[in-house]
Amino acid sequence: MAVAVYPGSFDPITYGHMDIIERASKLFDKLIIGVLVNQAKTPFLSTEERVELIKEVTRDIPNVEVVSFSGLLVDLVKREKADVIIRGLRAVSDFEYEMMMAQTNRQLDHDVDTLFFATDEKHSFISSSSVRELVAFGGEIDAFVSPFVKAKILEKKYR
Ligand code: PNS
DSSP states (O other): OOEEEEEEOOTTOOHHHHHHHHHHHHHSSEEEEEEEOOSSSOOSSOHHHHHHHHHHHTTTOTTEEEEEEOSOHHHHHHHTTOSEEEEEEOSHHHHHHHHHHHHHHHHHOTTOEEEEEEOOGGGTTOOHHHHHHHHHTTOOOTTTSOHHHHHHHHHHHHO
């Protein structure tokens, strides 16, 4: 059984992430979404909120599982008996960081490979950080996140 891990902060999950999840889930028997428990920086959404949102927006994809993790990504990959890590590449500017991570992970565990998906050009400008900034300043986020995610984010902002 081919298993892949798609890791990230997902703070919040965007249409860009959802596109990668849809495409990767077709290539693997199981796709595990690994939500990083950010220890250094305080995320906008809690780990539980991020996991809940991802579960909701992926509920129609049966071979997707959502877990949270702290510590090293390669340990999650081993724990889940996965074969590869999935990451999306939006632009050349992503490349350096992604290459460094892929090579670090391979240095830590030589069996762990990273597979990159070229982000659909419709989504190449989308990032969770711009969503957070738009929310903070009252900008429109309909092109970035699903209606369910938008509702949860705004509920949190005005709570
Ligand atoms: O969506 P992000 O924030 O770009 O995802 C980054 C993530 C979660 C993939 C990365 O920070 C990560 O793997 N963190 C776990 C710690 C780790 O394994 N570090 C070694 C690789 S550099």
